[in-house]
Amino acid sequence: MMRRISYIRTSPEVWEQIMKRMIRLNGLVLKPEEARDILRYLSANNGLAPEETKPVFWEAEHRLFRDQTDKIPADALQHTCNYCHTIGRVLTQRRTRDDYEKLINMHLGLFPGAENTLRPRRPSRLQEAAPVAYSAPTGSNPAVVPAAAPAVPVRTDGKYPADVAIEYLSKAQPLITPEWTAWKAMMRTPKLEGKWLLTGYQQGKGRVFGTVTIERGTAPDEFISKTEIEYATSGASLTLTGKGILYTGYSWRGRSTGPKSAAPPADPGTNPSEWREALFVSRDANTLDGRWFWGGYEEFGIDAHLVRIGSQPLLAGISAYSLQSPSTSEIRAYGANFPADLKPGDFDLGTGISVKRIVKRTPSVATLEVDVSPKLGVGIRDISLGRSAAERAFAVYDKIAYIKILPDASMARLGGTIAAKQYAQFEAIAYAAGPDGKNQTADDVPLGPVTAHWGMEEFVSTPDDDDIKFVGSMNDSGLFTPNMEGPNPARKKQSNNYPTNNWGDVWVTASYDGAGGSSMKARSYLVVTIPIYVKYDQPEVDQ
Ligand code: HEC
Structure with a gap:
C-alpha cells in the first residue's frame, strides 16, 4: 500500500494532473x-470501472455544457465542487473518507480562495453593525476590538459545505466498489484490430460516415x-492517421492528424489538421462510442459511434434526414460489405416507401432512387439492409411546420490576441407538427437541419450597449465567430473612462424560406464572454 496513491482511484486525466x-x-x-508508464500503471490499478466512468465520460469527451x-447527482455537491471546475472531475474519482478530507485540505492549502466556498468563515450576507469594545489585554493602550462575528452558516443545517460533500462522497463514491473489484479481476486489453464502421454527427456539418482501421501498436x-470519413451533406472527405492508448481496458485516448493545410481553413469547423479522441469500448468490444474533438476550447467535434465490420453487409445510415410524402428522390446509403x-429489394424503409433503383454502388456507398407514397403517417423510421438495421435513420413528413435553432442557448469566448477564440455553431432544425397536427407539442418530429439565413439581434439587457456591433459575426452556415478579446477603444467608455471589452449577449436569428413563400423564423440566445485564462486540460493522456 502506498500512502495517498492506494487510497485514490480516478481517471487518466486526474492522475496526469496529480x-x-x-x-x-x-x-x-x-x-x-x-x-x-506510471499513468498506465495507475489507470490499470487505481482506475475506474466502466460503469463508474460511463455516466461521466462527457468529461473525457470535452463536451461543452452551458x-x-x-449533471450534479446530489445537492451536497451543488454550489461547492462545481464552482471552480466541472463536476466531472469530482465524479471521476473514488477515495476513502480520510482521503476526501485530504482532498479538501489540498484545496484549502493550495487555493486559499477555496475556503470561501468549502469552509466559509465570513458570513456571506451583510453583517449587522457589531458592538465594539475597548480592550487592552497586554496592558498597553486600549484599542477598539470588534466583537467576534458569530459564525454564520451558509447552510440552514449549520454544516460546512465541504463536510456535507465529504459525507456524500464517502458514501456515494467509496474507494472499494463491487464494480471495480469485478472489473479489475477480468480487465484485459480487447482485440481492437480490424475495420470499424463509423456513424457520426458534427453540429453544423451534419452526418458523417466512414471507416476506421485499427492496427496493433508497439x-x-x-x-x-486510420480514419477515412465522408460528410454526407457536402460530400467532403477526410483521411487522418493516428495513435490511441487504451487505459483500464476500455478507455481510448487518441490523437489523429490529417494533411497540414498551408493556411488555417476559413471555417475552423472543417478540415482539422489534428483532432483528439475519447472513445469508450463496450464490454463485448464490438462498439466504440465517444467524441473526436478540436478547437481552442474543443468546441468542434464529431460524435462517433463505431461498430466492428465483420463479413456481413452492414448499414450505417442514409444521407437524407427526412423524406416527404409523396416524393421521389435520390439518397445515399452508407455502410460496409x-x-x-445489391438489389433494390434488399433495403427496407417501411410501408409506403420503395427503392425503385440502385443508381450507383460501391462496397460502402449506394445511391438509391426512393419513391414515397402519398399520405404516409408522420414519424421516425428505421431502415434495414438484410440483417443490419440503422435505427431512427430518417423521418417521414407531410410538410415543414416550423424551425428551431439548436442549441437554444450557447456561449462563445472572445479571443484571437493571446487567447483562442471559442466559436459557437448553431443549426436550424425543421420540424413537422406530428400526428396531432399541432406545432410545438411533444409529438413533433425533427426533420433534420435546413439551410437558413443567419443574423443577430440586440438582446436588450443594458440600454444602448450595441452588442451586435461588437461581439462578433454570424456566417451563412450558422457559425458565430467572436471578436478580439481585450478593451476596444472604439467601444463606449465605462464610468472610469476605460473602453470596454467586446462582450455581450445577443439573439442569434435564423429564417427559412418555406414552401409557398412563407418565411419561418427562430432564435437562440448567445452569451459572448471573456477567455478562460487558466485552462484545465491534460492533452498528454492521448500521446
Ligand atoms: C476554489 C476553487 C475550487 C473549489 C471550490 C473546488 N475545487 Fe477541486 N480543484 C481546484 C483546482 C484549482 C484543482 C487543480 C489542482 C492542481 O492543479 O493541482 C482542483 C482539483 C480537484 C481534483 C483533482 C484531484 C487532484 O488531486 O488534483 C478533485 C478530485 C477535486 N478538485 C474535487 C473537488 C471537490 C470534491 C470539491 C468540492 C468539495 C472541489 N474540488 C471544489 C479548485 C477547486
Missing part, C-alpha cells in the same frame, strides 16, 4: 516515457488508426 502537481510543487523529476446543474495497449449484386 503527477503534474508533484512536478510543479514537489520537485518530482520524470522522463516523459516514465510518466506514460449549465451543469443537471505496446499491447497501443494502437495505430454491400454485395456486388
Whole structure:
C-alpha cells in the first residue's frame, strides 16, 4: 500500500494532473516515457470501472455544457465542487473518507480562495453593525476590538459545505466498489484490430460516415488508426492517421492528424489538421462510442459511434434526414460489405416507401432512387439492409411546420490576441407538427437541419450597449465567430473612462424560406464572454 496513491482511484486525466502537481510543487523529476508508464500503471490499478466512468465520460469527451446543474447527482455537491471546475472531475474519482478530507485540505492549502466556498468563515450576507469594545489585554493602550462575528452558516443545517460533500462522497463514491473489484479481476486489453464502421454527427456539418482501421501498436495497449470519413451533406472527405492508448481496458485516448493545410481553413469547423479522441469500448468490444474533438476550447467535434465490420453487409445510415410524402428522390446509403449484386429489394424503409433503383454502388456507398407514397403517417423510421438495421435513420413528413435553432442557448469566448477564440455553431432544425397536427407539442418530429439565413439581434439587457456591433459575426452556415478579446477603444467608455471589452449577449436569428413563400423564423440566445485564462486540460493522456 502506498500512502495517498492506494487510497485514490480516478481517471487518466486526474492522475496526469496529480503527477503534474508533484512536478510543479514537489520537485518530482520524470522522463516523459516514465510518466506514460506510471499513468498506465495507475489507470490499470487505481482506475475506474466502466460503469463508474460511463455516466461521466462527457468529461473525457470535452463536451461543452452551458449549465451543469443537471449533471450534479446530489445537492451536497451543488454550489461547492462545481464552482471552480466541472463536476466531472469530482465524479471521476473514488477515495476513502480520510482521503476526501485530504482532498479538501489540498484545496484549502493550495487555493486559499477555496475556503470561501468549502469552509466559509465570513458570513456571506451583510453583517449587522457589531458592538465594539475597548480592550487592552497586554496592558498597553486600549484599542477598539470588534466583537467576534458569530459564525454564520451558509447552510440552514449549520454544516460546512465541504463536510456535507465529504459525507456524500464517502458514501456515494467509496474507494472499494463491487464494480471495480469485478472489473479489475477480468480487465484485459480487447482485440481492437480490424475495420470499424463509423456513424457520426458534427453540429453544423451534419452526418458523417466512414471507416476506421485499427492496427496493433508497439505496446499491447497501443494502437495505430486510420480514419477515412465522408460528410454526407457536402460530400467532403477526410483521411487522418493516428495513435490511441487504451487505459483500464476500455478507455481510448487518441490523437489523429490529417494533411497540414498551408493556411488555417476559413471555417475552423472543417478540415482539422489534428483532432483528439475519447472513445469508450463496450464490454463485448464490438462498439466504440465517444467524441473526436478540436478547437481552442474543443468546441468542434464529431460524435462517433463505431461498430466492428465483420463479413456481413452492414448499414450505417442514409444521407437524407427526412423524406416527404409523396416524393421521389435520390439518397445515399452508407455502410460496409454491400454485395456486388445489391438489389433494390434488399433495403427496407417501411410501408409506403420503395427503392425503385440502385443508381450507383460501391462496397460502402449506394445511391438509391426512393419513391414515397402519398399520405404516409408522420414519424421516425428505421431502415434495414438484410440483417443490419440503422435505427431512427430518417423521418417521414407531410410538410415543414416550423424551425428551431439548436442549441437554444450557447456561449462563445472572445479571443484571437493571446487567447483562442471559442466559436459557437448553431443549426436550424425543421420540424413537422406530428400526428396531432399541432406545432410545438411533444409529438413533433425533427426533420433534420435546413439551410437558413443567419443574423443577430440586440438582446436588450443594458440600454444602448450595441452588442451586435461588437461581439462578433454570424456566417451563412450558422457559425458565430467572436471578436478580439481585450478593451476596444472604439467601444463606449465605462464610468472610469476605460473602453470596454467586446462582450455581450445577443439573439442569434435564423429564417427559412418555406414552401409557398412563407418565411419561418427562430432564435437562440448567445452569451459572448471573456477567455478562460487558466485552462484545465491534460492533452498528454492521448500521446
Ligand atoms: C476554489 C476553487 C475550487 C473549489 C471550490 C473546488 N475545487 Fe477541486 N480543484 C481546484 C483546482 C484549482 C484543482 C487543480 C489542482 C492542481 O492543479 O493541482 C482542483 C482539483 C480537484 C481534483 C483533482 C484531484 C487532484 O488531486 O488534483 C478533485 C478530485 C477535486 N478538485 C474535487 C473537488 C471537490 C470534491 C470539491 C468540492 C468539495 C472541489 N474540488 C471544489 C479548485 C477547486
